[in-house]
Amino acid sequence: MLQEKMIEQAGQPMDWDGLAFRLLSVQVLKGSDEIHLPQQLVLSYALIVVTGGTVQLLADTGLLELAAGSVSLCLPGQTFGAVEQSGSLEMYVFYFNVYQYGAADEGSRLLKDAQLLPQTGQLAQIPMPFILTLCNELAQREEMEQRKVSFRAQIAFQELLYNVRVSSWQRPRDTNYALEQAKKYIEEHFTRDLTSQSLAQAAEFSPKYFNDLFKRKYGKSALDYATELRLQQAKRLMAESGAKLRDIAHQVGYAxxxxxxxxxxxxxxxxxxxxxxxxxxxxxxxxxxLLGQLLPLNLMPYAAALHPKWTEYYYMNYRNEIPVHISAYRSNQDWQANLEVLRQVSADLILAEESLQAEEKAALEQLASVHYLSSEPADWRSPFLELAELLGESWQAEQWLAAFDWEAGQVREQLHAQIGSESVVVIRMLHNKLYLHCSRSMASMIYQELQLKPAFDAGGEIYNIPVTPQEIAAIGADHLLMLIRRESDTLNEWSRLQNDPQWLKIAAVQRHRVHFLASDPWREQSAYAQLRMIREIRQLFLGQSSIHVP
Incomplete structure (x- = not known):
């Protein structure tokens, strides 16, 4: 039955009897305004618990909507981040390690990929009174112990984990979960003959009520969503040479x-x-x-390096347009796996950076023609124009650059009118270390295109110099642009730094002139990344939405 198929199939989790759990820290996120939880890499397990409001999370398992009482688990090496929230949000993130004990003489070993629960993504709901009491107790105990997790907090965390495990075997009956399961079913079976009546019956709603709920939650009807998925799949199939239109129609569910x-x-x-x-x-x-060089030319690659954290923007906006995804996570380690994927593609042309190792280049050149572009070009325009000429799209590049230059000029004038000669400096944070930082793409945008005043002169446009809060205060920048590495250790250190007396003495901090940048796009040297930087600076300093550049 459809109803049975919509219930998530439970896997077989590990036996917990030989496991030990160690709570490392608790992150508390509360407020009616948009919370700041960017895509981040977790080095430990992360149990995400929502006790108030609703939040959309983008995780390796997909896009999840968590309401009060919802729980999600993220494994070490995975990523997650908030996309959107509604209502006054209250959310806790528990970071913990898992150890497995063997025989008496074997000791313990740290587990990184244990299947702790029978399902992934959104787990079953926990009774709210219990979960709220336990989360508050854990957060308060960590605060009282000055972030040293107490023995009693460890016990409370074991209780929380136990209840999550028990609840994960039970089928939740709340509306949000039913809609999420209906949506997931559509995503897995959109080529079938779906009807509103069958989907509503499986979700245990009347057809009209189900359609109203689904449209209110996702902005489109269930059948419109199925149509959207069919057409996305059709576009992927159309990119494959030799595919006939009739065959494509049949494969995506149209007779x-x-x-x-x-x-x-x-x-x-x-x-x-x-x-x-x-x-x-x-x-x-x-x-x-290189995807950032192709998009301004209105060219969509057949295969591209994508990841929900490291290429968040491209992943969110173009993943459905690109049929084949290769790893953008530690690509220097995953290159052999990437080549295995590309062997199935029969590519016409591979665009790659010249910094690849000789072995990787040689293997890549066995697959198709390869064109290499500079990994660290002196400017971003030259390789963009070079690529456009190679692909016969020079006219497209010239048009795009003209529109880009016009928008850059508009933003530059508005910035100078708004902040005048106020100075800026980029501060990079990695673990508990701070650096005065400027990459080539930052220098190109901040100090050349937009002509903002630098608060620090390193004697060259590219630098990464260790610095202390006292030294930052002495520089006297009017604005700090913070580039904080988005992984759990660094984010925890950032939380501590914000309460550091020396940090609080910095004039820009006192005046609330601290602005946050993300490595995507600020560490990318491409035409489209430059456009995104302009629009981000406009939003940070002027609070304005972007002007459209094709």
Whole structure:
């Protein structure tokens, strides 16, 4: 039955009898305004518990919506971050390690990939009175112990874990969970003949009530969502050479190819034949920065390096447009796995950075023609124009650059009118260390394109110099642009730094002139990254939305 298929199939979790759990820290996030929880890498397990409001999280397991009482588990080496919240949010993130004990003479070993629970992503709900009491107790105890987790807090955390484990075997009956399961079912079976009535029946709602709830939650009806998924899959299939329109229509769930063609043109804006012609050339963006060179040329690669944290923007906006994803996480370690994926692609052209190791280059060149671009170009425009010429898109590049220069000029004038000669400096934070920092892309945008006044002169445009809060105060910058590494250790150190008396003496901190940057796009040297930087600076300093550049 459809209803049974919509219930998440439980796997077989590990036996907990031989395991030990050690709570490391608790992160508390509260407030009615947008919370600051960027995509971050976790080095330990992270148990995410929502006790108030609703939040959308993007994790390795997908996009999750967690309401009060909801729980999610993130494994070491995975990433998660908040996308959107509604209502006054109250959320706790418990970071912990798991150890496995063997025989008496074997001791213990740290586990990084233990299947602790029967399901991934959003887990079953826990009774609110219990969870709220326990979370508050844990957070208060950590605060009282000055972030040293007490023995009693460890016991309370064991209770929380036990109740999560018990609840994860039970089927929640709340509305949010039912809608999430319906959405997940559609995502896994959108090529089937779905009806509003069958989906509503499986979710245990009347058809009208189900449709109203689904549209209110996701902004579209359940069947419109299924249609959207069908067309996304159709676009992926169209990028494959030799695929016939009739076959594509059948594969995505349409028996009538002519109805499919009409639907495609209505939703996408061009007939399928036109779209297929534009996607016949199979390009591979072997690094994420090369995707940032292709997008301004209105070219979508067949394969690209994507990751929900390291290439968050591209992942969120273009993952459904790109049929084949290769790893953008530690690509220097995953390159052999990436090549295995690309062997199935039959690419026409692979675009890669010249900094690759000789062994990787040689293997890549066995697959297809490869064009290498500089990993650290003196400027971003030259490789952009070089690539455009190679691909026969110089006219597109010139048009895009003209629009870019106009927008940059507008933002520059507005910034100078708003902040005048006030100075800025970029501070990078890694673990518990601070650095005066400037990459080539930052120098190009902040000090050249936008002509903001630097508060620090290192004698060169690229630098990464250790610095203390006292030294930052002495520099006297009017604005601090913070680039904080988004992993749990550094974020915990950042929380501590904000209460450091020396940090609080910095004039820009006292005047609330601390602005936050993300490595994506600020460490990327590409045309599209530069455009995104302009729009981010506009938003940070002027609070304005962007002007559209095609």
């Amino acid at each position: 009538d190819e002519f109805y499919f063609s009409r639907k495609f043109k209505k939703m996408i804006g061009v007939p399928p034949a036109v779209y297929m012609k534009s996607r016949r050339r199979k390009l591979v963006a072997y690094s994420s920065s």
